[in-house]
Each structure stands twice: as C-alpha cells, then as structure tokens.
Amino acid sequence: MVGSARRWWQQADQFDWFSAYIRDRGLQTQWRIVTVAFAASLMAVPVVLIASPTGPDHPLTIAVSVLASLCGAASGSLWLIRWPTRRQSVLFTVGACAAIAATCLSQSDPYATLMGCTTFAIIGGFVAYFHTAGLVAAIFGTSVVCATVGMVRLIASTGDLALATSAFVIVLALNLGVPFGIYTLAHALRSDLRSSGHDPLTGLLNxxxxxxxxxxxxxxxxxxxxxxxxxxxxxxxxxxxxxxxxxxxxxxxxxxxxxxxxxxxxxxxxxxxxxxxxxxxxxxxxxxxxxxxxxxxxxxxxxxxxxxxxxxxxxxxxxxxxxxxxxxxxxxxxxxxxxxxxxxxxxxxxxxxxxxxxxxxxxxxxxxxxx
Missing domain, CATH: 3.30.70.270 (Reverse transcriptase/Diguanylate cyclase domain)
Structure with a gap:
C-alpha cells in the first residue's frame, strides 16, 4: 500500500507525452483556444465582482482583484503565441492558481469566497493532464486553505454551521474528485497506449x-x-x-x-x-x-x-x-x-x-x- 502510494507520488509528469499525443491528433489549436478562453474568463471575473455588493469592498481588496485579473491575463498570454514549454505551463498554473486564490479571498461575502474555491477544480484538472501528482496536491491544498478561510468567516458572520460545512464539503469534493480522477485516467491511458505501441513480435516500440x-x-x-x-x-x-x-x-x-x-x-x-x-x-x-x-x-x-x-x-x-x-x-x-x-x-x-x-x-x- 505504502509502496504503491510512493510510486504514484513519484511518477514523472506527462507534459511532453501528452503534448505529443494531442499534437499528433491535431488537437493543439483547440486546447490553446480553450485555455486562452479559460484564462480570459478568469481575468474578467475579479474585475466584474468589484461592482457586486458581495465583491471586494476595500481599496486593498479591490487592488488585489485588479492584480489577480492582470495575473490571469499574463498567464493566458503564454498560450496565444505557441504551445508552451513545460516551464511555461507550470508558470501558467502558478499564475492561475494565485489569481483564483486572490479573487476568492478578496470577496466581502464569505459564501462567495467558498463558492469561488470550486474554480480550483478547473486548473487542477488541467494540471492533472500534464504535470505531477505533487503539483495537483499543491493546488488541492491551496483550495483547502481558501475554503477553510471562507467557512470560518461564514460561520462567524451567519452562525449557520450547516450551510458553511455543506459548502466546504462541496468544494473539497470537487477539488479532490475532478483533478485526481483525471490524473488517474490520464496515467491509465498512457500505460494502455504504451502497451499498444509495441511490436508484437520483438516487443520493441513501433x-x-x-x-x-x-x-x-x-x-x-x-x-x-x-x-x-x-x-x-x-x-x-x-x-x-x-x-x-x-x-x-x-x-x-x-x-x-x-x-x-x-x-x-x-x-x-x-x-x-x-x-x-x-x-x-x-x-x-x-x-x-x-x-x-x-x-x-x-x-x-x-x-x-x-x-x-x-x-x-x-x-x-x-x-x-x-x-x-x-x-x-x-x-x-x-x-x-x-x-x-x-x-x-x-x-x-x-x-x-x-x-x-x-x-x-x-x-x-x-x-x-x-x-
């Protein structure tokens, strides 16, 4: 059990393999478009929420929201020109994760903070396709910290323990189930494709x-x-x-x-x-x-x-x-x-x-x- 968990944790990332896989099938352009669209949406949300009564209500949190928007724009721009390198993809992930965390924590309504944490599942799902289990776990940990802050604030402001706990559980379920489910499926797909990529007579690669x-x-x-x-x-x-x-x-x-x-x-x-x-x-x-x-x-x-x-x-x-x-x-x-x-x-x-x-x-x- 411990050995299996250690091997799972130490698995190499899949960036080069998965990049080659979707490139060979002519899907890189579609992936870039979807990623840029996600980054553009992420960029717009913090600015739009400034106008909401539940959004940031202090000059500092407003500034954080604007900075998060700029961070999302910078991260998404990596995908506009070309398919990124592994390092650029990690930078995109870090930038997007930071923007999501900043946006969630800057909301004046703690319930908005909690619900905003569901967005981590999207960036976590992206990372699950390309990168390591450690990076997936880091994003999950960030979502847990932000969701915990939102839950504590929601309990303090409303006293509704049931609502706060239910929202927290939903956030955790999404951020755990989606990325780690994709990660497991992607590695299983890679193993199956590698098995099918061998010459049946010699056992060498085709x-x-x-x-x-x-x-x-x-x-x-x-x-x-x-x-x-x-x-x-x-x-x-x-x-x-x-x-x-x-x-x-x-x-x-x-x-x-x-x-x-x-x-x-x-x-x-x-x-x-x-x-x-x-x-x-x-x-x-x-x-x-x-x-x-x-x-x-x-x-x-x-x-x-x-x-x-x-x-x-x-x-x-x-x-x-x-x-x-x-x-x-x-x-x-x-x-x-x-x-x-x-x-x-x-x-x-x-x-x-x-x-x-x-x-x-x-x-x-x-x-x-x-x-």
Missing part, C-alpha cells in the same frame, strides 16, 4: 511509439553542448535470402534475436523500435564521439546472433542545444539523416557503419570486419 518516446527523451534532458541525441538506423543485410531459404518462421526468430541484441548492446535509457520489416531504430543520449561506438556495438551484436545475417547501420547526431531541439520534427530529421547514412553503408557492401552529421552532412564510413 514507429509511432518510438517517435513519441524519443521526443520525451530529448525534452526530459536539460541539454548542453557536449550532449548529443544519437540515432542509429539498422537494416538487416540478406534478410530476404534468409526468409527464402529457411522460411519465415526462422526469419521471425532472427528478428526476435536482433531485438534482444539491441536491448543488450544499448544503454538502458535508449529508445529502441522496429519501424519496418527488417528495419530497426535506436535513439540514445551521448557525446559527440558516441555514434561510432554505439553503432559498432550494435553491428557486432547483430553479427553474433546465430543467424546468417549482418546489419548496415547509419547514424546521425546533433547537440541538444537551441530551441530547435524542442521541435517535434527534431527526431524525425535525425532519423531521415541516419536513414541516408544507412544506405551509404549498404551501398558500400553492408556489415558497415556510416555516419552523417545532422548539421554538417559530411560522411564518415567505418567498416567492420567481415565475417
């Missing part, structure tokens, strides 16, 4: 899952001039001949063996996929000299499996610096470059490694010993 996982690998690393994303495209030599002479069952066994060889020869953090019949791809983080080292290990591992096949391997790498690495086509560019390098190796006779730089397409061909 094409779509590979690109998504490789993009997450890039976005989760802080980057630096000495850190490169290295991509290797592996195509098996003479695989058709193996199928024709020994049958497809043996060919399938060979593919399973190649998958196992890739797992054993690559880093545990590497993203490995099967993207075609006898084509495989690997993405891992390394230094500038890593492509040749990684690819040679893969070439030897494939050559050592008990089947008469070798591999032509093309590699490409680029440093994780600059805004371009955050683009969704960054991995795709490297895969295309590695694919071109793989054909260089195949034209040179196979059982070779060829490297092309993503930035400077100079070729370097490294020949492995023949078998």
């Amino acid at each position: 094409r779509g899952a590979f690109y998504q996982s490789a993009h997450e690998l890039v976005m989760q690393h802080p980057g630096g001039r000495d850190v490169h994303l290295v991509v290797a495209l592996i195509d098996l030599d003479d695989f058709k001949s193996l199928n024709d002479t020994q049958g497809h069952a043996v060919g399938d066994e060979a593919l399973v063996g190649v998958g196992a060889a890739l797992r054993e020869s690559c880093l545990t953090t590497a993203v490995i996929g099967r993207i075609g019949g006898e084509e495989f791809v690997v993405a891992e983080l390394g230094i500038a000299a890593a492509p040749a080292v990684m690819a040679e290990k893969i070439r030897k591992a494939v050559a050592d499996i008990p089947f008469p096949i070798t591999a032509s391997i093309g590699t490409a790498s680029a440093p994780l610096t600059g805004a371009g690495t955050a683009d969704f086509d960054f991995v795709d560019r490297l895969v295309r470059t590695a694919d071109a390098a793989m054909y260089d190796a195949k034209r040179a006779g196979g059982d070779r490694v060829s490297h092309r730089s993503e930035l400077v397409l100079g070729d370097q061909v490294h020949q492995g010993p023949g078998r």
